[in-house]
Amino acid sequence: MQKKKILINILLFLLVSSLILGIFFLNTSFFYQYLVPPVTLDKTIFIFRDWQVILNAAKCSNLGYDVYSNNPCDPFKSLHVYGSILLKLPIKDFLQFFYLIALPLTINGFFVILILLNFQFNNKIDYLIIFLFLLSPSTLLLLERFNIDIFIFIVIILISYFRSNVVSYLLIMLVSMTKFYPIVLSIFFIIRNNNNLKRILFFLTTVISFLIFVFYEREAIVKIINNQPQFTAYITTNFSIFAIKNFVDKYYNLNWYIILFFFLLSNIIFTVYFIKKYEKNFFNSEKIDEYKEILFILGVFILIFTYYIFSNFYYREIYIFCLIPLLLKKIRSDKNPFCKYFLYLICARYTFFIFMYHFIVFDPKGIFLFIKLFLDLLIMFYVLTFFLYTNIFIIKKKIKLL
Numbered sequence: 451m452q453k454k455k456i457l458i459n460i461l462l463f464l465l466v467s468s469l470i471l472g473i474f475f476l477n478t479s480f481f482y483q484y485l486v487p488p489v490t491l492d493k494t495i496f497i498f499r500d501w502q503v504i505l506n507a508a509k510c511s512n513l514g515y516d517v518y519s520n521n522p523c524d525p526f527k528s529l530h531v532y533g534s535i536l537l538k539l540p541i542k543d544f545l546q547f548f549y550l551i552a553l554p555l556t557i558n559g560f561f562v563i564l565i566l567l568n569f570q571f572n573n574k575i576d577y578l579i580i581f582l583f584l585l586s587p588s589t590l591l592l593l594e595r596f597n598i599d600i601f602i603f604i605v606i607i608l609i610s611y612f613r614s615n616v617v618s619y620l621l622i623m624l625v626s627m628t629k630f631y632p633i634v635l636s637i638f639f640i641i642r643n644n645n646n647l648k649r650i651l652f653f654l655t656t657v658i659s660f661l662i663f664v665f666y667e668r669e670a671i672v673k674i675i676n677n678q679p680q681f682t683a684y685i686t687t688n689f690s691i692f693a694i695k696n697f698v699d700k701y702y703n704l705n706w707y708i709i710l711f712f713f714l715l716s717n718i719i720f721t722v723y724f725i726k727k728y729e730k731n732f733f734n735s736e737k738i739d740e741y742k743e744i745l746f747i748l749g750v751f752i753l754i755f756t757y758y759i760f761s762n763f764y765y766r767e768i769y770i771f772c773l774i775p776l777l778l779k780k781i782r783s784d785k786n787p788f789c790k791y792f793l794y795l796i797c798a799r800y801t802f803f804i805f806m807y808h809f810i811v812f813d814p815k816g817i818f819l820f821i822k823l824f825l826d827l828l829i830m831f832y833v834l835t836f837f838l839y840t841n842i843f844i845i846k847k848k849i850k851l852l
Contacts, residue, residue, distance in 0.1 A: 498596035511537040518673035582800035592765035610745040689764040746776040799825040
């Protein structure tokens with residue numbers, strides 16, 4: 451059985467990698483018209499564009515430019531909107547192939563492998579989820595742009611699996627110094643119950659280290675905020691609650707705050723119901739120290755933090771995947787109907803996004819965009835329920851340990 455799983459993983463990896471390499475380097479019009487919007491200049495398509503901006507900024511920074519205000523090394527003059535740690539990359543001519551081709555393809559391949567390793571391949575639903583996730587426009591956009599979020603996703607997988615305090619501290623700090631928001635992953639040290647005091651010390655160390663970094667980076671952060679239009683998604687490419695607000699405000703005469711009030715009220719009511727029904731058997735009653743549970747909680751926290759605070763490009767939907775391994779486990783072991791319906795919703799949303807992507811992106815007034823935004827909100831309704839439930843669960847466990 452184990453050999454069969456390894457063989458299936460290898461074959462799927464080769465198949466998906468071949469597909470991704472083909473659509474990237476053949477630059478097929480179908481791929482860029484129906485699955486990923488291209489970045490072009492003078493009819494030239496720029497692959498791994500988000501990564502190229504960082505490399506160009508590092509190059510100009512080495513030449514003495516303030517790339518938060520002026521980046522002439524970039525053909526689009528795009529400014530640097532990440533932490534200054536990325537400007538320390540050694541930019542040398544002999545490293546060009548490594549940076550532009552070898553590194554993106556290697557990390558993308560590693561990303562695919564990590565996804566495949568989360569499945570047992572003993573059920574048709576496994577193959578369906580792999581297909582929907584890897585070929586969804588959000589995943590393909592992440593791979594094609596090679597955005598820093600792919601490193602953040604990999605970090606979430608690694609710290610959930612290895613569960614090492616020191617390694618987790620280093621990885622969380624590293625990605626937090628690039629995009630800042632991953633500091634929310636420091637909840638990793640709180641959710642686990644064993645060695646309670648030690649983990650609290652690691653949590654405090656992580657937060658304090660980040661605050662020191664923010665103080666050191668304060669001028670750069672102000673400039674990044676001023677450059678916000680560069681990394682703010684349009685309504686058709688947005689994965690956040692602000693996309694729904696903008697859609698309602700722009701195309702319908704509805705009071706957004708009334709909608710938000712009823713959304714939150716219904717979510718609280720649903721959370722109370724969920725707690726009463728599943729309080730004793732959703733997470734491990736003794737401690738949260740299992741890979742799928744940690745991955746699930748980190749995914750919930752980062753989805754809440756990004757969806758309700760930032761205006762994200764839709765590649766950030768990849769964090770929904772963090773919920774899937776535990777949902778599958780609960781469906782198979784506990785026959786949990788709540789998890790089953792939630793997983794069906796995720797699959798339906800992925801399917802809709804794949805087949806209706808062209809109409810969603812190129813028809814901002816259309817019904818397809820409205821359906822997509824509604825499905826996003828419905829998924830985040832479930833995620834918010836898990837978020838509230840998880841916080842209550844953690845607080846109750848910590849009180850018992852006092």
